[in-house]
Amino acid sequence: MKAAVVVFPGSNCDRDLAVAIETITGTAPTMVWHRDTDLPDGLDLIALPGGFSYGDYLRSGAMSARSPVMQAVIAAAGQGRAVLGVCNGFQVLTEAGLLPGALMRNAGLDFVCRDVALTVANSQTMFTGRYDAGETIRIPVAHHDGNYVADAATLHRLEGEGRVVLRYAEPVNGSARDIAGIVNDQGNVLGLMPHPERLIEAEQGGTDGRRMFEALAAALG
Amino acid sequence: MKARVTITLKPGVLDPQGRAIHNALDGLGFTGVAGVRQGKVIELDLADGTSEAVIDDMARKLLANTVIENYRIELL
Numbered sequence: 013m014k015a016a017v018v019v020f021p022g023s024n025c026d027r028d029l030a031v032a033i034e035t036i037t038g039t040a041p042t043m044v045w046h047r048d049t050d051l052p053d054g055l056d057l058i059a060l061p062g063g064f065s066y067g068d069y070l071r072s073g074a075m076s077a078r079s080p081v082m083q084a085v086i087a088a089a090g091q092g093r094a095v096l097g098v099c100n101g102f103q104v105l106t107e108a109g110l111l112p113g114a115l116m117r118n119a120g121l122d123f124v125c126r127d128v129a130l131t132v133a134n135s136q137t138m139f140t141g142r143y144d145a146g147e148t149i150r151i152p153v154a155h156h157d158g159n160y161v162a163d164a165a166t167l168h169r170l171e172g173e174g175r176v177v178l179r180y181a182e183p184v185n186g187s188a189r190d191i192a193g194i195v196n197d198q199g200n201v202l203g204l205m206p207h208p209e210r211l212i213e214a215e216q217g218g219t220d221g222r223r224m225f226e227a228l229a230a231a232l233g
Numbered sequence: 234m235k236a237r238v239t240i241t242l243k244p245g246v247l248d249p250q251g252r253a254i255h256n257a258l259d260g261l262g263f264t265g266v267a268g269v270r271q272g273k274v275i276e277l278d279l280a281d282g283t284s285e286a287v288i289d290d291m292a293r294k295l296l297a298n299t300v301i302e303n304y305r306i307e308l309l
Contacts, residue, residue, distance in 0.1 A: 074295065159247075186249070
């Protein structure tokens, strides 16, 4: 599997994501700077890491979504390439219009940084094929703006099309329908607030994140 | 020329920060506040003759997230 991790100014989970991808697939991803206008040829996966790009100025992910590399990411997503956005990466994907809705300040106004219980709502995606539908997993979150908001029609469509992939199984941030992660209509773009890359080895406190990368490696070769 | 873009959350979008301000006002004894909405103001220092259409384009492409926010442009 040939992967790239996009690095924005303020990304701080880019190395974790790269290590997770390399650990599972055996191949180190290419690190791509946000000012680059081209992505490497033949990519199977583009990953947008967590962090606080541009210090969350204006809105989380807003500036990064308009950075030069995102035109290439949007084009690749349109061609069906797998795109994974974690935390700030999810915020960038919504700001770029690759996923619907927006991520607002947590309802409790607290920065939430802890393991949370999640329910796998859809195990039929290239990202979640190694989980069981309805399974409860634990993956850490670390965010201030993870409160998912969309209008009623969008939420209805997401639910109806099985595009809600992960849900919080406990109160975390006030997200509509407890949404923690969604896919686009083609199923090749996933945005999620929890950090699967932080739970790859038992030494990290668990391995529930590992199966997301194993599923991608299995689906993408 | 200068322009001011005022950005507010759309009606119906939960505003956690506005709610916190509301609670704080209640705590200070200011009763009778029916609601608080927090927004932001962005002032642009622009080349003379910049059209309102260009400022509108800026607001739609970056300054406001029209999924959750409304914006209003004033030329100063």
